[in-house]
Amino acid sequence: MPADRHTISVVIPTLGRETLASCQAALAKQTRPPDEVIVVLDRERRGVAWGRNEGIARSTGDVIAFADDDGIPPADWLERLVSALDRHDAAVAGGTFQETDPLLDAIRRRTPLPTMEQLDPGGLVGNTGNILFRRDCLMVCEQADGYVFNPAFTGAGEDWELIWRLRKRGARMVYVPNPVTHLRRATGIQHVRHSFQRGLAIATLFRVMRADTSGVVPQDSLLWGEAGKKTNPRWLKAGWLKLVGPFARKEFHDARHFWWFWLGEKCQAAGFLWGMWRGIWACSGTHRSQGSRSTATSTTERRP
Template identity: 30%
Template sequence: MSAPGISVVICVYTEDRWEDILAAVSSVRAQSYPALETLLVVDHNEALRDRLAREYKETDGVRVLANAGPRGLSAGRNTGIAAARGEVIAFLDDDAVAERDWLRHFAAAYADPRVMAVGGRTEPVWASGRRPAWFPEEFDWVVGCTYRGLPPGRVRVRNVLGGNASFRRTAFAAAGGFATGIGRDGDRRPLGCEETELCIRLTRAVPGAVLLIDDRAVIHHRVPRAREHFRYFRARAYAEGLSKALVARSVGAGKGLESERRYATRVLPAGVARGVRDALLARPGGAGRAGAIVAGVLTAAGGYLVGSVRARRGAVAFPVAGGAERGGAR
């Protein structure tokens, strides 16, 4: 197969991340496998959109768009999908930078026509300069990064992780776009899982579809100081529970929680054991990491219970093929 043209979508929402946005775009423009285009989708912030429009011109290979849907990351991504020209559409967080061969590794995976989505590895860049001693690697998803427990190499997975991911355009034609009401909405509660729900819908819509993670496709994601604290850790774990309940409502608990069962029964107990061992050996942070894992599990479980009750009220819109939406009230 010929090498696919790749459109890169970066969803942005605040001028507070101005330097991060510029760095993200620069990393795309420096790719060894050039992007067809970069789309900056601005989430209901006219001042930021105007500023970016002055910074970039279409002749730079960068287009600045307004989110055409409701406020939030899912609708922003759907706006980028609708406008993109590439055969493959990649997504990069607005506070991350991609390594030079990021798109090259994505493109190589699509040589197999069965591959419908490819994700990569996301490394944290801690604002304080290093990982907090108490913060367990098993919970790096809290800060939008690859966590301990994911298999190494290029491997088949249930779902890719949204801030470092790509999809064939035909995936969206078959399964629809990202569901609104699951993912993040600016500075509101840090929900997630919209890519999980989409990937499960995709594998149902396209029998035999292959979804991969290639850990050579690396991005570096900035973690601000506010997210290095236990308060944020707890809030994000609770929000994950809420989100998982919405996913389970959409696609069923069997598929919606399939990977989470392995994570909860194998990865996390091993993490607690390591933390306890380190504490007994007087290594820094061991007890804190073990305690954080336990607290994270209990907090996420509480969020799931609350979210299950709320989900019955029909608060999420689930897209169908072609991008139209169905579902309950907003």
């Protein structure tokens, strides 16, 4: 029986990448071995939210960790996460990535993260390639919302949406500075495509946030809040930074990395605008459909 007295399940959603074997090998070398590893192969490309929900349904652990199929956890990954979870009596413990791709590494270095373990007021914990949850807090979400990870998020953003719902329920979160090595490689074109998809996810998250009345947000954003509290969107500053800036050339040693990052920000803005328009169109279509059904019903009711 491990000293922590937990049963740990590790869930890995995958499309079948070759890097999956490296992730599994790293899990086999953990100083605190997992009690079970559940690999969910998404043959029909239903999205990571589906894969993670499927993994939760198959798991038996009282704590559930999530890894990505292109991430290599350090040997003490589970040991440090579960130790921090218990020490802080937290519901969630997590960290971030150490990028191996030069472009992604240059972009990630723009936002330095703490080097000390600490309770997270918002914005540090949420990356589902390096995170561990108490099962009971996930089950509360499933019972209340009908799902753990929101299936409306098919490409990105499902992790932060879940963190937001947990924060609304008062979940304590602890940041553990023990990064997972990320094997993802990204050409400039791949990066801008991913940025567009991320923009779509931000639009979905924005609509969810604006409709909510709790006043709680998962992280600081020009679109929905700061210091963990909801604020009005700061459209002017957001537009300036995304459509014109950011003016961060000095933060990059390689000029090519900066220009791909700069172009990615424009693509993210385009994805956000497309996602917002698509959401508005979908809502208007729903209203028209409901109006048609109401008319048909009323006509039927008037029959003798």
